[in-house]
Amino acid sequence: MPDTITKRMEAAAKANRDRIAYKCGEHAITYGTLWDEACRCAACIRRQGTSPVVLFQDKRCETVIAMVACLLAGRAYVPVDVKTPAKRVARILAMTGAELVLTDREIDLQRGTVCTLAELACLSENEPSQPEWELDENRIAYMIFTSGSTGEPKGVPITAANLANFADWIAGLSPLCDYKNCNVLNQASFAFDLSVADIYYALGNGHTLVTNEADMRTEYDRIFEVFAKERINVAVMTPTCMKMCLLNDAFTAENFPEFQCVYFCGERLEKKTVERLFRHFPKLAVINAYGPTEATSAVSAVTITSEMLAAEEVLPVGCMATAATEIAIEDGEIVLRGKSVFGGYLGGVCGGHFTENGTNGYRTGDYGEIRDGKLYCGGRKDGQIKYMGYRIELADIESNLLAVAGVEDCAVTVSGNAEGAVSAIRAFVVCEPGGPDEACVRAALAVRVPAYMVPKKISVVAELPVNDNGKIDRKALRQYD
Amino acid sequence: MIDVRKILAEVCDDDAVYEEGIDLIESGLLDSLAFVELFDRLEDEGIFLQPTQIDRSRLRTPEGIEQLIAEYRN
Numbered sequence: 001m002p003d004t005i006t007k008r009m010e011a012a013a014k015a016n017r018d019r020i021a022y023k024c025g026e027h028a029i030t031y032g033t034l035w036d037e038a039c040r041c042a043a044c045i046r047r048q049g050t051s052p053v054v055l056f057q058d059k060r061c062e063t064v065i066a067m068v069a070c071l072l073a074g075r076a077y078v079p080v081d082v083k084t085p086a087k088r089v090a091r092i093l094a095m096t097g098a099e100l101v102l103t104d105r106e107i108d109l110q111r112g113t114v115c116t117l118a119e120l121a122c123l124s125e126n127e128p129s130q131p132e133w134e135l136d137e138n139r140i141a142y143m144i145f146t147s148g149s150t151g152e153p154k155g156v157p158i159t160a161a162n163l164a165n166f167a168d169w170i171a172g173l174s175p176l177c178d179y180k181n182c183n184v185l186n187q188a189s190f191a192f193d194l195s196v197a198d199i200y201y202a203l204g205n206g207h208t209l210v211t212n213e214a215d216m217r218t219e220y221d222r223i224f225e226v227f228a229k230e231r232i233n234v235a236v237m238t239p240t241c242m243k244m245c246l247l248n249d250a251f252t253a254e255n256f257p258e259f260q261c262v263y264f265c266g267e268r269l270e271k272k273t274v275e276r277l278f279r280h281f282p283k284l285a286v287i288n289a290y291g292p293t294e295a296t297s298a299v300s301a302v303t304i305t306s307e308m309l310a311a312e313e314v315l316p317v318g319c320m321a322t323a324a325t326e327i328a329i330e331d332g333e334i335v336l337r338g339k340s341v342f343g344g345y346l347g348g349v350c351g352g353h354f355t356e357n358g359t360n361g362y363r364t365g366d367y368g369e370i371r372d373g374k375l376y377c378g379g380r381k382d383g384q385i386k387y388m389g390y391r392i393e394l395a396d397i398e399s400n401l402l403a404v405a406g407v408e409d410c411a412v413t414v415s416g417n418a419e420g421a422v423s424a425i426r427a428f429v430v431c432e433p434g435g436p437d438e439a440c441v442r443a444a445l446a447v448r449v450p451a452y453m454v455p456k457k458i459s460v461v462a463e464l465p466v467n468d469n470g471k472i473d474r475k476a477l478r479q480y481d
Numbered sequence: 482m483i484d485v486r487k488i489l490a491e492v493c494d495d496d497a498v499y500e501e502g503i504d505l506i507e508s509g510l511l512d513s514l515a516f517v518e519l520f521d522r523l524e525d526e527g528i529f530l531q532p533t534q535i536d537r538s539r540l541r542t543p544e545g546i547e548q549l550i551a552e553y554r555n
Contacts, residue, residue, distance in 0.1 A: 221533055243517045248533045272521075388514065415494045423514050424494050456512060457495060 003135040004164035006071055008171075008204045010035065016206040019181070022064045023210045023230070029061040031206070037065045041121045042072035042131055045100070048113060048120065052076040052096040052143055055190070056089065056103035059211050062117045063190065066102050067142075067199070069117070072131050075100075076140035076157065081191040085447050088153060092145055095155055095346060137161040143346065144193050146293050147392045147453070149383065151399025155346025156293045158193075165339040166296040167200040169324035173301055175261060175285050176201060182233035183258075186211035187223060187241050194266045194389065196297040197289070198236035201263075207234070224248055231258045238266040238389030239273050239421075246276050253281045265289040265298050266389035268377075268421055269315050274304055290317035290377055291324070293391070294352065294362045295340045299324045300375050318375035327375060334368035334377065337361040385414055387422045390452045394425075397445075397453055401427060404444040406435030411464050411472045412455060427455040428477055430463060483526050483550060486543045492518035504541045511540060519546075528553055 002010055013021070017032035029037075045053065053075050057063045063079075070077035078096055080089055082105070090108065093101070099112030100120075107114050140157040148154035171177060184202040186209055188194035202209035210230045214222030224245050226232065235242075242262065245251050253259070262277070262284060269288045277284060291298035300318020308315065320327065325340035341360035344353040354361045367378035383394040394412045401410040409430040414422045429441055436444065438458050446454050465476035489498040493510040497503060505511040511519065520532050528550055539545045 224533070240514065240517075244513060247517065247520060249531055250533075417518070423492075423518065424512075426494075456509060 002072075002131070003137050003160055005141065005160050005167055005200075005204075006131075006135060008164070008167055009068060009071070012204055012206045019206065020208045021203060022061055023208060024059045024061065025212050027061050029065070034061075034065060034068065034203075037121075038068035038072055039131070041065060041069035041117060044120050045069055045073040045075055046131075046133070049099045050075060051099040051112070052078050052140070054078045054080055054093060054096065054098040054101045054103075056080045056082060056101055056105060056107060057116075058082055058213055059186075059190065062102075064199075064203075064209075066117045067190075068203075071141060071160070072135075074131075074133065074135050074139055076143050078143045078145070078155075079190040079195075080145070081189045081450070084191070084450055087448055088450070092153060092155075095153075096143060135160065137164070142196075144191065144293050147384075147390075147396040148349070149393040149395035149399070151396055151403065154349055154351075156342055157344075157346055158296050158342055162296040162340055162342060163196075163200070166196065166298070166324060167204045169340075170197060170201045170298075171205055173287070173322065174303070176234065176263070176287070179207070179234065179260070182207040182260075183210050183230050184208065185223075185226060185230075185232045185235040185237065187235070187237040188266070188389070192266070192390070193293045193297045194236065194238065197263060197265060201234075201236070221248075224251060227251070227256060227259065232256075233258050234261045234263065235259070236263045236265075239264050239269045240267065240388045242277065243273055246273070246280060251280055253283065256281075259284065261285040261287065263287045263289060263301070265291070266391075267386040269304070269317075270421060271309055271312075271315060274309055274315070278306060278309075288315055288317055290375065291340070292336075292362065292364050292366075294342050294364075295325060295336045296342070299327060299336055299340050302374060314376060316374035317377045320370060320373045320375060323375075327370075329368055329370055330363075332367050332369075332378075333381065334364045334366045334375070335361060336364060379420070385422050385425075387414070387425060388452060390450075392425070392453055397425070397427065397449065397455065400445060400448045400453075401429060401441070403448065404436065404441055406431050407441060408432050408435075409464055411474065411477055413474050413477055424456040425453075426477075427458045428461050428464060429458060431460055436460075483523075483528070485547050485550070488519065488522050489543055489546070492522060498543060503543075505543075506537065506541050516540075523550070 013031040013035035020028045021031040021034045022029050053070050067077050101107050101114045102117050137160050141160040141163045143155050143157045145153040184207045186198040212226050286304040287301050288304050289298040289301040300323045302316045302319040325338040328335045341362045352363045365381045369376045397412045412427045415424045417423050465473040467473040492515045
C-alpha cells in the first residue's frame with residue numbers, strides 16, 4: 001500500500017506518463033517507464049533483503065529508478081558519490097551494514113550483493129505491480145552521509161514521513177507551486193541533499209528533472225551548457241554554481257526567456273550574487289532556502305526581492321509563516337522541531353539531536369535571529385563551514401590529517417571574503433623529523449577524504465602557535481604566510 | 482596601472498603568485514572560486530573581460546593576465 005511520499009510520486013507519474021521525468025545528458029526516461037520499472041524492481045529489492053541499499057553510480061536513469069524502487073520496497077537508499085575515495089566508501093558500507101550495493105564499479109563487500117539494478121531486476125520478469133506490502137511512514141527513506149568532526153562520516157537517516165513533509169512543503173512553496181510542466185535543473189550530486197529539493201520537487205509534481213555529469217568545481221561552463229540546451233525553467237543550485245554561470249555575459253533574460261526561478265540552498269547567498277543575477281535576469285524569482293541535512297534538505301525559504309537588497313545588510317534565509325517545521329531561536333541558536341527533523345544519527349552518534357514530548361528536535365549550531373517574520377542565519381558555533389556549498393567539519397579534515405603517517409599535529413583554518421563566504425581551506429601541519437613533505441601529505445589525504453575537503457594550501461611548519469590557554473592560536477596561524 | 486600580482490595574491494590568498502615562473506592553474510592557486518573573484522576584481526577596476534571566451538592557457542601567469550588587460554584596453 002503506498003504511503004504519503006509514494007502516493008505523491010505515483011499521482012505525478014500517472015498524470016504524466018508520456019512526459020520525460022528525468023534526463024541526464026543523452027539519456028531520458030518517461031514517467032510511465034520510471035514508475036513501471038521502479039515497481040518491477042521494488043519486488044526484487046525487497047526480496048533481496050532489508051538492509052540499506054547503497055547507490056554508488058553516476059546520474060544515469062537507473063540511479064533514479066533505484067531511488068524510487070527503494071522507496072517502494074521499503075528499504076533506505078544511501079547515495080554515495082562515485083568520486084568518494086575508496087576508504088571512505090568502505091566506512092560507509094560498514095556503518096550502514098548495507099547488503100546490497102547497486103553499482104557498475106568494483107566494490108569490496110563482505111556480505112551481500114554488488115550488481116547493477118538491471119542485473120538485479122532481470123531475475124524478475126514480472127509485470128510491474130503495486131507493492132502489496134505495508135510501507136511504514138517511520139521507515140528510513142534515505143541516508144545521507146555528512147562530514148563528521150571525528151573524521152568518520154556521519155550518517156543522517158531521513159524517514160519517509162520526514163521526506164513526505166519536505167515534498168509537500170516544496171510543492172506548496174510560492175512561486176514553485178504555480179509552475180506546470182517545467183524543466184528543473186539538478187546540479188548537486190545525489191549524495192548531497194540539495195538534490196532532494198530538485199528530485200522531489202520535479203518528480204513529485206510532474207516536472208522534468210534535468211542534469212548532467214559536470215564536476216562543478218572544475219567544469220563550470222558545463223552547467224551553462226545544460227541551461228542552453230535544455231531550456232531550464234527552474235534551477236536548483238548553490239550560490240557558488242550560479243556565480244560561475246554569471247561569468248558568462250550571454251547568460252541573460254534575452255537569451256534564456258524561459259528561465260523563471262532559481263532556488264538556492266546549501267551556502268550563504270551573498271547580496272552581490274543576487275545583484276548581479278538581477279542585472280542578467282531582472283524578473284527572475286529568487287528563492288533563498290535554508291536547512292540542515294538533519295531536517296530533510298531545507299526547512300525555510302524566502303523570495304529575495306530588489307527591495308530586500310536595498311533594505312537588508314544580510315539576506316534572510318526564510319519566511320517564518322511558510323516554514324516546513326517548527327523553528328525557534330534559543331540562546332541565539334536556530335533550533336528545529338517537528339516533522340522534518342530526523343530521529344538521530346546512525347549508530348547513535350551524539351550531537352544536536354534531542355527529543356521533547358515525543359517530537360524530534362535538532363540544535364543546528366547556526367546562530368540566527370528572527371526579525372519581522374523572517375529568519376536570518378549568522379555564523380556557526382563550531383568548526384563547521386560551507387565551502388562551495390559542501391558542508392565540512394574542519395575537525396574532519398584535521399582528524400584525517402593526523403591519520404597520515406608522519407603527521408604529528410595540525411590545524412585547519414579558512415580564508416573568507418568580505419561577506420563571510422569561505423574562499424579557501426588552509427592546513428598547517430607539523431611533521432616528525434624526516435616525515436612527509438607537503439606533496440606527500442596532500443596525496444595521503446586525498447585517498448581518505450573527498451577532493452573538496454583537501455585544503456587548497458597545506459604548509460608544513462615547525463610548530464603550531466599556541467595561546468595562553470594551551471590551545472592552537474588560529475589567529476596567529478594567519479601570520480605564517 | 483593595475484597591479485595584477487597584488488590582485489592575484491588577494492584572490493588566490495597566497496603570495497606564491499609572486500614566484501618566478503608560477504603556473505596559476507597547474508598550482509591550483511587559481512581555482513574556481515579565485516577565478517570568479519579575479520573577474521569581479523577586474524570589473525571593479527573597469528576591466529570587463531569575458532571569461533568564457535578566454536582560452537584558459539592565457540590565465541596561467543600574471544603576465545598572461547596583464548596581456549589580456551592590455552588587449553582589452555586597445
